[in-house]
Amino acid sequence: MASITLENLTKSYGDTEVLHHVHGQIEDGEFIVVVGPSGCGKSTLLRMIAGLETITGGQVHIGDRVVNDLEPAQRDIAMVFQNYALYPHMTVRENMAYGLKIRKFSKAEIEARVREAAEILEIGDYLDRKPRQLSGGQRQRVAMGRAIVRHPKVFLFDEPLSNLDAKLRVQMRLEIRKLQKRLGVTSIYVTHDQVEAMTLGDRLMVLNKGYVEQFGSPIELYSRPASVFVAGFIGSPAMNFLPAHAEGGRLTLENGAVIASTTAASGPVTLGIRPEHLVADSQGPIRLAVDVLEQLGANTLVHGVLAGTRTDLTASLEGVRDIPGGQELAFSAPPEALHVFDRATGQRVGD
Amino acid sequence: MVENRRWIDILTHVVLIVGIAIVALPIWITFVAASHDAVRMTQAPLPLLPGGHFWENFTATLFGSGLSGTEIAPVWRMLLNSLAMALMIAVGKIAISIISAFAIVYFRFPFRMGFFWLIFITLMLPVEVRILPTFEVVADLGMLNSYVGLSLPLIASATATFMFRQVFLTIPDELLESARVDGAGPLRFFWDILVPLSRTNIAALFVILFIYGWNQYLWPLLITTDTSMTTIVISIKQMLEAAEQTPQWNIIMMTALLAMLPPIVVVITMQKLFVKGLTETEK
Ligand SMILES: Nc1ncnc2c1ncn2[C@@H]1O[C@H](COP(=O)(O)OP(=O)(O)OP(=O)(O)O)[C@@H](O)[C@H]1O
Numbered sequence: 001m002a003s004i005t006l007e008n009l010t011k012s013y014g015d016t017e018v019l020h021h022v023h024g025q026i027e028d029g030e031f032i033v034v035v036g037p038s039g040c041g042k043s044t045l046l047r048m049i050a051g052l053e054t055i056t057g058g059q060v061h062i063g064d065r066v067v068n069d070l071e072p073a074q075r076d077i078a079m080v081f082q083n084y085a086l087y088p089h090m091t092v093r094e095n096m097a098y099g100l101k102i103r104k105f106s107k108a109e110i111e112a113r114v115r116e117a118a119e120i121l122e123i124g125d126y127l128d129r130k131p132r133q134l135s136g137g138q139r140q141r142v143a144m145g146r147a148i149v150r151h152p153k154v155f156l157f158d159e160p161l162s163n164l165d166a167k168l169r170v171q172m173r174l175e176i177r178k179l180q181k182r183l184g185v186t187s188i189y190v191t192h193d194q195v196e197a198m199t200l201g202d203r204l205m206v207l208n209k210g211y212v213e214q215f216g217s218p219i220e221l222y223s224r225p226a227s228v229f230v231a232g233f234i235g236s237p238a239m240n241f242l243p244a245h246a247e248g249g250r251l252t253l254e255n256g257a258v259i260a261s262t263t264a265a266s267g268p269v270t271l272g273i274r275p276e277h278l279v280a281d282s283q284g285p286i287r288l289a290v291d292v293l294e295q296l297g298a299n300t301l302v303h304g305v306l307a308g309t310r311t312d313l314t315a316s317l318e319g320v321r322d323i324p325g326g327q328e329l330a331f332s333a334p335p336e337a338l339h340v341f342d343r344a345t346g347q348r349v350g351d
Numbered sequence: 352m353v354e355n356r357r358w359i360d361i362l363t364h365v366v367l368i369v370g371i372a373i374v375a376l377p378i379w380i381t382f383v384a385a386s387h388d389a390v391r392m393t394q395a396p397l398p399l400l401p402g403g404h405f406w407e408n409f410t411a412t413l414f415g416s417g418l419s420g421t422e423i424a425p426v427w428r429m430l431l432n433s434l435a436m437a438l439m440i441a442v443g444k445i446a447i448s449i450i451s452a453f454a455i456v457y458f459r460f461p462f463r464m465g466f467f468w469l470i471f472i473t474l475m476l477p478v479e480v481r482i483l484p485t486f487e488v489v490a491d492l493g494m495l496n497s498y499v500g501l502s503l504p505l506i507a508s509a510t511a512t513f514m515f516r517q518v519f520l521t522i523p524d525e526l527l528e529s530a531r532v533d534g535a536g537p538l539r540f541f542w543d544i545l546v547p548l549s550r551t552n553i554a555a556l557f558v559i560l561f562i563y564g565w566n567q568y569l570w571p572l573l574i575t576t577d578t579s580m581t582t583i584v585i586s587i588k589q590m591l592e593a594a595e596q597t598p599q600w601n602i603i604m605m606t607a608l609l610a611m612l613p614p615i616v617v618v619i620t621m622q623k624l625f626v627k628g629l630t631e632t633e634k
C-alpha cells in the first residue's frame with residue numbers, strides 16, 4: 001500500500017507540451033479517477049506514473065520513493081490496459097503467473113496466488129483456456145487477475161471497460177469498486193465517461209488540454225465546479241450556461257430578466273444552472289421557450305431557449321409531462337444553485 | 352460459387368485433371384525410369400509403365416558408389432550434405448533475421464534507420480552478383496569444402512528480416528508494455544512473447560528457406576571441389592556428364608527421386624503451420 005505524490009509533472013513530445021504542471025496528492029488506499037475528454041492527456045499521465053512514458057519535468061513519488069528513473073517492474077504497480085493486452089499464446093493461468101514467474105516466486109506460491117485471484121474474480125473455470133476462447137468480460141477479469149496476483153502497491157487502469165457493452169460495463173464497474181475496497185490498494189483509473197468517474201472515484205481529477213481543472217470528491221465537483229469546463233463535464237443532463245451581467249449581487253440575463261443571487265462578482269459573467277435545479281414557478285424570472293421534450297419516464301427534459309434569445313436552456317421536470325412546443329414556462333432558481341464564472345477565464349468567481 | 356450446373360462441374364474437373372497431369376507427368380516418368388534396369392532405359396520407345404527393378408536401383412543408388420565408373424560420392428552422403436546445407440541456411444537465416452528485426456523494431460539506437468536501409472540494400476546483392484568477392488573471402492578464411500563455407504554466405508537475408516519486421520509491427524504495443532510491467536527484460540520478451548507469437552511465420556519461412564537452400568546450385572558448385580562435399584543437386588548434373596559413357600538413366604532418375612524427397616517431407620509435415628503463417632493476420 002502506498003500514497004502517490006505528483007509534483008509539478010509535465011510531459012512534452014518534441015516542442016509540444018501535452019501535460020502542464022500536474023500536482024496531486026493521492027492517499028494510501030484511495031480510488032482516484034482521472035477524467036477528461038479524448039486527447040486531454042489522461043493516458044499519458046497514467047503511463048508516466050506506470051513508467052511506460054518518460055517524465056519530461058517534475059517528480060512522481062510512490063510511497064516514499066521517487067520513481068522517475070525506475071522501470072515499470074520496479075515501481076510495484078500493476079496495470080490493466082484498455083484492450084486487456086493478454087498474452088495470446090498463454091493460458092489464463094500462465095498469463096496470471098507470468099509476472100510472478102519472472103520474479104522467481106516458488107511454484108506453490110504462484111499456484112496459491114493464482115487460485116486466490118481466480119476465486120475472487122470467479123474465473124476458476126477457465127484457467128486452462130487461451131484468451132481468444134474467452135468473452136470480452138472474461139478477458140477483462142483475467143486482465144484484472146493478472147494485476148491482483150502481484151499484490152502491487154498501486155493499480156493503474158486505462159479505460160478498462162470501454163470495450164464492453166453497456167450492461168456489462170455497469171456490472172464490472174461495481175465489481176472493480178468492490179474489489180478495490182476489499183483489497184484496499186491505491187488505484188488510479190482513467191476514463192472519459194463522467195458517469196463512470198462519478199460512481200467509482202473517491203476523488204476525481206478533471207483534466208482538460210493537459211491542465212488539471214479540478215481535483216476533488218464527486219460531490220464537490222458537482223456542487224462547486226471550479227470552472228465552466230468542469231461544470232459542463234460533470235452532471236447529466238449538462239449544466240445550462242447563460243451569459244449575464246453581475247452587479248451588486250443581481251444577475252441580469254440577456255433578455256433583461258433579473259435573478260437575485262449572493263454573488264460578489266461584477267461585470268460580464270457566465271451563469272451556470274443545472275437543469276434539475278430549475279424550479280417551476282409562474283412568477284420566476286427565467287422564462288423558457290419550449291422546443292422539444294425528452295421523456296425519460298421518471299422525469300421529462302424540456303429543451304428550448306431562453307425566451308427572446310437564442311441561448312439554449314434545458315429544464316428537468318419530474319414525472320411525465322406533455323407540453324406543446326412554442327409555449328413559455330417560467331422558472332426560478334435558489335441562490336445556492338447558481339454558479340457564477342468569469343466570462344473571460346471560465347473560472348468560478350464571486351463566492 | 353453457388354453455380355450448380357452439371358457441365359460446369361465436369362469442366363472444372365477436366366481442367367483440374369489436365370493441370371495435375373501436366374505437373375505430374377515428369378515426376379511419373381522419373382519414377383518409371385527409376386524402376387527399370389539400365390539396358391531397358393537405352394531402348395526406344397521409353398517405358399511408360401513401371402518396371403520391376405525399383406528396390407534394386409534404390410539400394411544401388413543410395414548405398415552403392417552411385418554411378419559405376421566415376422568417383423562420385425555415394426548418394427546417401429550427398430543427401431546428407433544437402434540436408435546439412437539446407438538446414439544450416441534455413442535455421443541460420445531465420446535466427447539472424449528474427450534477431451535483426453527485433454533490434455530494428457524494438458530498440459532506439461543511433462542510425463537505426465541507416466541500418467534498416469543497409470539491410471534493405473543487400474536485397475540488390477544476391478549471391479550471383481557478389482560471387483567472386485564472396486568466393487575470395489570464403490577461400491581466404493579456409494572455408495572451402497566445408498559446411499560453414501557452403502551455408503554462411505547465403506545466410507544473411509533481407510527478405511526474412513522484413514517479414515519478421517512486419518510480423519512484429521502487428522503485435523500490439525500494449526503487449527510489450529504489459530510484459531515490461533510484469534518485469535520481463537528484452538531477452539525474456541523476445542523468447543517468451545515474440546518467438547511464440549511468430550511461430551507460424553517461422554514455420555512458413557522455414558519451409559521456403561529449406562527449399563531455397565536445398566536447390567542451391569551455383570554456390571556449392573563453386574566452392575566444393577572435394578567429391579565428399581558435393582550436394583545432391585549438383586551431383587545429378589555431374590552424373591549426366593559422367594565421362595565417356597551413356598547416361599545411366601535408371602540411377603540418375605532414382606537420384607532425382609531421392610533429391611525430391613526431403614523438400615516434400617518438409618512441406619507435408621509443416622503444411623498446416625505453413626498455411627497459417629502466410630494467411631493468419633490476427634495476433
Ligand atoms: N507519441 C506521441 N507523440 C506526440 N504526441 C502524442 C504522443 N502520444 C500522445 N500524444 C498527444 O498527447 C495528447 C494526450 O494523449 P493521451 O493519449 O494521453 O490522451 P487521452 O486523454 O488518453 O485520450 P483518449 O481518451 O482518447 O485515450 C494527445 O493530444 C496526443 O495527440
Ligand SMILES: [Mg+2]
Pocket residue numbers: 042043044
Ligand atoms: Mg487514452
